[in-house]
Amino acid sequence: MNALGRHILAEIYGCDNKILDDCKLIEEIMVKAAIEAGAEVCEVAFHKFSPQGVSGVVVISESHLTIHTWPELNYAAVDVFTCGSNVNPWDACSYLTKLLKAKNMTATEVKRGVFEQPVKVLSS
Template identity: 45%
Template structure:
Protein backbone atom coordinates (compact mmCIF):
# COMPACT_ATOMS: atom_id res chain seq x y z
CA UNK A 1 0.00 0.00 0.00
CA UNK A 2 1.38 3.37 -1.04
CA UNK A 3 0.98 6.31 1.33
CA UNK A 4 -0.46 9.51 -0.07
CA UNK A 5 1.79 12.59 0.03
CA UNK A 6 -1.27 14.71 0.89
CA UNK A 7 -4.28 13.34 2.71
CA UNK A 8 -7.57 14.23 1.03
CA UNK A 9 -8.51 16.47 3.97
CA UNK A 10 -8.33 20.22 3.84
CA UNK A 11 -9.79 23.58 4.62
CA UNK A 12 -11.57 25.70 2.04
CA UNK A 13 -11.86 29.44 2.73
CA UNK A 14 -14.08 31.85 0.83
CA UNK A 15 -13.33 35.44 1.79
CA UNK A 16 -14.89 38.72 0.71
CA UNK A 17 -12.51 41.61 1.30
CA UNK A 18 -13.81 45.16 1.04
CA UNK A 19 -12.68 48.67 1.73
CA UNK A 20 -9.55 48.01 -0.34
CA UNK A 21 -7.82 50.83 -2.25
CA UNK A 22 -8.64 50.57 -5.95
CA UNK A 23 -4.99 50.77 -7.02
CA UNK A 24 -4.21 47.60 -5.04
CA UNK A 25 -6.91 45.73 -6.95
CA UNK A 26 -5.75 46.73 -10.45
CA UNK A 27 -2.08 45.69 -10.33
CA UNK A 28 -1.95 42.24 -11.90
CA UNK A 29 1.77 41.65 -11.22
CA UNK A 30 1.52 42.79 -7.60
CA UNK A 31 -1.52 40.57 -6.96
CA UNK A 32 0.25 37.55 -8.43
CA UNK A 33 3.34 38.25 -6.30
CA UNK A 34 1.13 38.64 -3.20
CA UNK A 35 -0.70 35.34 -3.74
CA UNK A 36 2.61 33.56 -4.42
CA UNK A 37 4.09 34.98 -1.21
CA UNK A 38 0.99 34.00 0.77
CA UNK A 39 1.02 30.45 -0.62
CA UNK A 40 4.72 29.92 0.10
CA UNK A 41 4.53 31.38 3.62
CA UNK A 42 1.51 29.13 4.29
CA UNK A 43 3.60 26.09 3.42
CA UNK A 44 2.15 25.39 -0.02
CA UNK A 45 3.98 24.51 -3.23
CA UNK A 46 3.06 26.66 -6.25
CA UNK A 47 2.76 24.62 -9.45
CA UNK A 48 1.47 27.20 -11.93
CA UNK A 49 -0.26 30.56 -12.04
CA UNK A 50 -2.35 32.53 -14.47
CA UNK A 51 -3.48 36.13 -13.92
CA UNK A 52 -5.42 38.41 -16.24
CA UNK A 53 -6.03 42.15 -16.10
CA UNK A 54 -9.28 43.41 -17.59
CA UNK A 55 -7.69 46.78 -18.43
CA UNK A 56 -5.90 49.73 -16.90
CA UNK A 57 -8.79 50.85 -14.69
CA UNK A 58 -10.45 47.44 -14.33
CA UNK A 59 -10.01 44.42 -12.10
CA UNK A 60 -7.92 41.28 -12.15
CA UNK A 61 -8.71 37.60 -12.04
CA UNK A 62 -6.05 35.10 -11.14
CA UNK A 63 -5.38 31.61 -9.88
CA UNK A 64 -2.42 29.73 -8.48
CA UNK A 65 -2.50 25.96 -8.80
CA UNK A 66 -0.91 24.42 -5.73
CA UNK A 67 0.24 20.91 -4.95
CA UNK A 68 -2.21 21.35 -2.05
CA UNK A 69 -5.04 22.69 -4.32
CA UNK A 70 -5.47 26.40 -5.22
CA UNK A 71 -5.73 30.11 -4.38
CA UNK A 72 -7.76 32.44 -6.58
CA UNK A 73 -8.73 36.11 -6.55
CA UNK A 74 -11.15 38.24 -8.51
CA UNK A 75 -11.18 42.01 -7.98
CA UNK A 76 -13.54 44.92 -8.55
CA UNK A 77 -11.48 48.10 -7.99
CA UNK A 78 -14.49 50.34 -8.58
CA UNK A 79 -16.14 48.74 -5.53
CA UNK A 80 -12.97 48.27 -3.44
CA UNK A 81 -13.80 44.56 -3.36
CA UNK A 82 -11.89 41.29 -3.79
CA UNK A 83 -13.24 37.73 -3.67
CA UNK A 84 -10.58 35.26 -2.48
CA UNK A 85 -10.87 31.46 -2.62
CA UNK A 86 -8.25 29.33 -0.83
CA UNK A 87 -8.31 25.55 -0.58
CA UNK A 88 -5.34 23.73 0.90
CA UNK A 89 -4.84 20.17 2.10
CA UNK A 90 -2.00 18.54 3.99
CA UNK A 91 -0.03 20.65 6.42
CA UNK A 92 -0.47 23.93 4.51
CA UNK A 93 -2.13 26.75 6.47
CA UNK A 94 -4.85 28.47 4.41
CA UNK A 95 -5.78 30.89 7.20
CA UNK A 96 -2.20 32.20 7.24
CA UNK A 97 -2.37 32.74 3.48
CA UNK A 98 -5.62 34.66 3.86
CA UNK A 99 -4.22 36.75 6.72
CA UNK A 100 -1.24 37.76 4.55
CA UNK A 101 -3.48 38.69 1.61
CA UNK A 102 -5.96 40.65 3.76
CA UNK A 103 -3.20 42.50 5.60
CA UNK A 104 -1.29 43.42 2.47
CA UNK A 105 -4.45 44.65 0.71
CA UNK A 106 -5.36 46.61 3.86
CA UNK A 107 -8.94 45.36 3.73
CA UNK A 108 -11.13 47.33 6.13
CA UNK A 109 -13.84 44.67 6.20
CA UNK A 110 -13.94 40.96 5.56
CA UNK A 111 -16.38 38.11 5.70
CA UNK A 112 -15.30 34.49 5.76
CA UNK A 113 -16.91 31.15 5.05
CA UNK A 114 -14.95 28.07 6.05
CA UNK A 115 -15.55 24.46 5.00
CA UNK A 116 -13.68 21.33 6.00
CA UNK A 117 -13.19 19.11 2.94
CA UNK A 118 -12.73 15.33 3.19
CA UNK A 119 -14.04 12.09 1.70
CA UNK A 120 -17.31 10.87 3.28
CA UNK A 121 -16.76 9.38 6.72
CA UNK A 122 -13.23 10.79 7.04
CA UNK A 123 -13.87 14.37 8.17
Protein backbone atom coordinates in the same frame (compact mmCIF):
# COMPACT_ATOMS: atom_id res chain seq x y z
CA MET B 1 -14.76 13.16 11.08
CA ASN B 2 -11.94 13.48 8.54
CA ALA B 3 -11.70 15.86 5.60
CA LEU B 4 -9.40 15.86 2.59
CA GLY B 5 -9.19 19.63 2.52
CA ARG B 6 -10.15 23.02 3.84
CA HIS B 7 -11.67 25.65 1.56
CA ILE B 8 -11.80 29.26 2.75
CA LEU B 9 -14.19 31.60 0.94
CA ALA B 10 -13.06 35.12 1.81
CA GLU B 11 -14.80 38.44 1.21
CA ILE B 12 -12.17 41.18 1.47
CA TYR B 13 -13.54 44.74 1.69
CA GLY B 14 -12.10 48.24 1.81
CA CYS B 15 -8.97 47.31 -0.13
CA ASP B 16 -6.62 49.75 -1.83
CA ASN B 17 -8.10 50.07 -5.32
CA LYS B 18 -4.71 50.74 -6.95
CA ILE B 19 -3.40 47.43 -5.64
CA LEU B 20 -6.56 45.62 -6.79
CA ASP B 21 -6.05 46.87 -10.35
CA ASP B 22 -2.33 46.01 -10.60
CA CYS B 23 -2.09 42.55 -12.18
CA LYS B 24 1.63 42.05 -11.54
CA LEU B 25 1.32 43.13 -7.90
CA ILE B 26 -1.74 40.94 -7.29
CA GLU B 27 0.18 37.97 -8.73
CA GLU B 28 3.16 38.66 -6.43
CA ILE B 29 0.90 39.03 -3.37
CA MET B 30 -0.99 35.82 -4.15
CA VAL B 31 2.20 33.81 -4.62
CA LYS B 32 3.61 35.17 -1.36
CA ALA B 33 0.31 34.34 0.39
CA ALA B 34 0.63 30.72 -0.74
CA ILE B 35 4.20 30.58 0.56
CA GLU B 36 3.16 32.25 3.85
CA ALA B 37 0.61 29.46 4.32
CA GLY B 38 3.33 26.83 3.81
CA ALA B 39 2.27 25.75 0.32
CA GLU B 40 4.40 24.68 -2.63
CA VAL B 41 3.65 26.83 -5.70
CA CYS B 42 3.35 24.93 -9.00
CA GLU B 43 1.92 27.39 -11.53
CA VAL B 44 0.31 30.82 -11.79
CA ALA B 45 -2.09 32.44 -14.27
CA PHE B 46 -3.41 36.02 -13.98
CA HIS B 47 -5.46 38.24 -16.26
CA LYS B 48 -6.02 42.03 -16.26
CA PHE B 49 -9.50 43.11 -17.35
CA SER B 50 -10.36 46.31 -19.18
CA PRO B 51 -11.21 48.81 -17.90
CA GLN B 52 -10.36 47.36 -14.46
CA GLY B 53 -10.05 44.26 -12.33
CA VAL B 54 -7.81 41.22 -12.06
CA SER B 55 -8.50 37.49 -11.88
CA GLY B 56 -5.94 34.86 -11.11
CA VAL B 57 -5.04 31.47 -9.79
CA VAL B 58 -2.04 30.12 -7.96
CA VAL B 59 -1.91 26.35 -8.33
CA ILE B 60 -0.22 24.77 -5.34
CA SER B 61 0.69 21.15 -4.68
CA GLU B 62 -1.97 21.22 -1.98
CA SER B 63 -4.71 22.68 -4.31
CA HIS B 64 -5.15 26.40 -5.19
CA LEU B 65 -5.66 30.07 -4.34
CA THR B 66 -7.89 32.25 -6.56
CA ILE B 67 -8.80 35.93 -6.62
CA HIS B 68 -11.12 38.23 -8.52
CA THR B 69 -10.95 41.96 -7.85
CA TRP B 70 -13.37 44.84 -8.24
CA PRO B 71 -11.16 47.95 -7.80
CA GLU B 72 -14.15 50.26 -8.29
CA LEU B 73 -15.72 48.68 -5.18
CA ASN B 74 -12.48 48.20 -3.21
CA TYR B 75 -13.40 44.51 -3.01
CA ALA B 76 -11.71 41.16 -3.64
CA ALA B 77 -13.26 37.67 -3.67
CA VAL B 78 -10.68 35.06 -2.63
CA ASP B 79 -10.74 31.27 -2.37
CA VAL B 80 -7.99 29.35 -0.62
CA PHE B 81 -8.33 25.57 -0.91
CA THR B 82 -5.71 23.39 0.74
CA CYS B 83 -5.40 19.65 1.26
CA GLY B 84 -3.43 17.91 3.98
CA SER B 85 -2.32 19.27 7.32
CA ASN B 86 0.92 21.06 6.40
CA VAL B 87 -0.72 24.21 4.97
CA ASN B 88 -2.88 26.68 6.89
CA PRO B 89 -5.33 28.46 4.53
CA TRP B 90 -6.12 31.05 7.22
CA ASP B 91 -2.51 32.25 7.10
CA ALA B 92 -2.92 33.01 3.40
CA CYS B 93 -6.19 34.89 4.01
CA SER B 94 -4.65 36.98 6.80
CA TYR B 95 -1.64 37.79 4.64
CA LEU B 96 -3.86 38.84 1.72
CA THR B 97 -6.02 41.03 3.95
CA LYS B 98 -2.92 42.82 5.21
CA LEU B 99 -1.24 43.30 1.82
CA LEU B 100 -4.43 44.43 0.08
CA LYS B 101 -4.69 47.05 2.86
CA ALA B 102 -8.22 45.87 3.58
CA LYS B 103 -10.44 47.36 6.23
CA ASN B 104 -12.46 44.17 6.71
CA MET B 105 -12.44 40.48 5.85
CA THR B 106 -15.16 37.93 6.42
CA ALA B 107 -14.65 34.29 5.60
CA THR B 108 -16.26 30.89 5.76
CA GLU B 109 -14.42 27.60 5.98
CA VAL B 110 -15.83 24.58 4.19
CA LYS B 111 -14.47 21.11 4.84
CA ARG B 112 -14.00 19.30 1.52
CA GLY B 113 -14.10 15.52 1.05
CA VAL B 114 -15.57 14.74 4.46
CA PHE B 115 -15.43 11.07 5.40
CA GLU B 116 -16.73 9.27 8.47
CA GLN B 117 -13.76 6.90 8.49
CA PRO B 118 -10.06 7.81 8.30
CA VAL B 119 -8.83 8.30 4.74
CA LYS B 120 -5.80 6.33 3.61
CA VAL B 121 -3.83 8.33 1.08
CA LEU B 122 -1.73 6.25 -1.29
CA SER B 123 1.77 7.51 -2.01
CA SER B 124 3.35 7.25 -5.39
